[in-house]
Amino acid sequence: MPPIRIVSGSTAARNPTGGAQPCDDGTIDNHCSRPFMSRLFIRIQYLIPQHLLSRLVGLVASSRVTWIKNTFIRVIVRLFNVDMTEAESANLADYPTFNAFFSRRLKPGLRPISGLVSSPADGCVSACGDINGNQIIQAKGLNYSVEKLLASADASRFHNGSFITIYLSPKDYHRVHNPVAGQLHSGTYVPGKLFSVNDATAQAVPDLFADNERYVMHFDTEFGAMAVVMVGAMIVAGIQTAWQKAPYPAGRLCQEIFTPTRQIDQGEELGRRARQVPYGLNRHRPAGAPCQLAGWRAESRQNGPGSGAGYTGTLKPRRSKTDDLVNVGSSGDLH
Numbered sequence: 001m002p003p004i005r006i007v008s009g010s011t012a013a014r015n016p017t018g019g020a021q022p023c024d025d026g027t028i029d030n031h032c033s034r035p036f037m038s039r040l041f042i043r044i045q046y047l048i049p050q051h052l053l054s055r056l057v058g059l060v061a062s063s064r065v066t067w068i069k070n071t072f073i074r075v076i077v078r079l080f081n082v083d084m085t086e087a088e089s090a091n092l093a094d095y096p097t098f099n100a101f102f103s104r105r106l107k108p109g110l111r112p113i114s115g116l117v118s119s120p121a122d123g124c125v126s127a128c129g130d131i132n133g134n135q136i137i138q139a140k141g142l143n144y145s146v147e148k149l150l151a152s153a154d155a156s157r158f159h160n161g162s163f164i165t166i167y168l169s170p171k172d173y174h175r176v177h178n179p180v181a182g183q184l185h186s187g188t189y190v191p192g193k194l195f196s197v198n199d200a201t202a203q204a205v206p207d208l209f210a211d212n213e214r215y216v217m218h219f220d221t222e223f224g225a226m227a228v229v230m231v232g233a234m235i236v237a238g239i240q241t242a243w244q245k246a247p248y249p250a251g252r253l254c255q256e257i258f259t260p261t262r263q264i265d266q267g268e269e270l271g272r273r274a275r276q277v278p279y280g281l282n283r284h285r286p287a288g289a290p291c292q293l294a295g296w297r298a299e300s301r302q303n304g305p306g307s308g309a310g311y312t313g314t315l316k317p318r319r320s321k322t323d324d325l326v327n328v329g330s331s332g333d334l335h
Helices: 035-047 050-061 066-079 098-102 146-150
Strands: 004-008 123-130 135-139 142-145 162-167 175-177 182-190 214-221 224-231 254-264 269-272 276-281 296-303 310-317
Touching (some): 135 146, 142 146, 146 214, 224 269
Parallel strands (some): 004 276
Antiparallel strands (some): 123 162, 123 296, 135 142, 162 276, 175 269, 182 254
């Protein structure tokens, strides 16, 4: 799925990694090790009808024909080493569609919540650090503006803040949870492109996260303003918030103002089927908040019944290519 981006308005410590770093997990489809194939893959993305392709795949993913959905699920489980022991149901036949499998819930209590700031999702920390003025690092030599990401002419409260980007691979748990308790006062679905959000594409396509379709949430927290952005991606387009019964219609701008504002506790579910998550905090970043962890593994923590009564994040260093890859974020989309 897409990336989730969190933009913070707090002043962050300097990032010793020197900016965005690839997840470099050594899984299949590591385009960085094949420059020619990377360039070809990126060129193809500019040429293909991204939304049409995603709609066609979406028809298959929503199919209830037993042999179609079971085949699709088994291929993904084997191809990406999906750990079904963490799922609420490990029986693949229990999922009526591939979409249901893709947005599967975790076992209750598997991710106990802790800390002032928790990881909003399972995934790989692909970039994090300071926002330089209004510029966020996408990859080496590529930045994009806070204003464009948030689709807002005035995002000054996030200038010189901090950010973290978490990449969700096909094998990851694809629900997003609130990293910091706060009042949700607005949300905007922004139509856009559907490029892949893997590392190779992030290093080559300008304004990738700010051009892809996304859903932007604005919170007021005890630490200041916070924005959480769920970014869509190739083939797995379709962003659905916890308060909507279906994904937002593609190509149609949707603005939501919550009056009164909604109190969203830390760990509560925000949405699903997003492949990239960024978030940021204004003013004072709480002690222990992740900001210097590019290339690390983020694990969401869940607590209570259902899919997210509580959610916390544990950050682990990425593993080497010789280590068990099941616990390492993948850098490849479903392509």
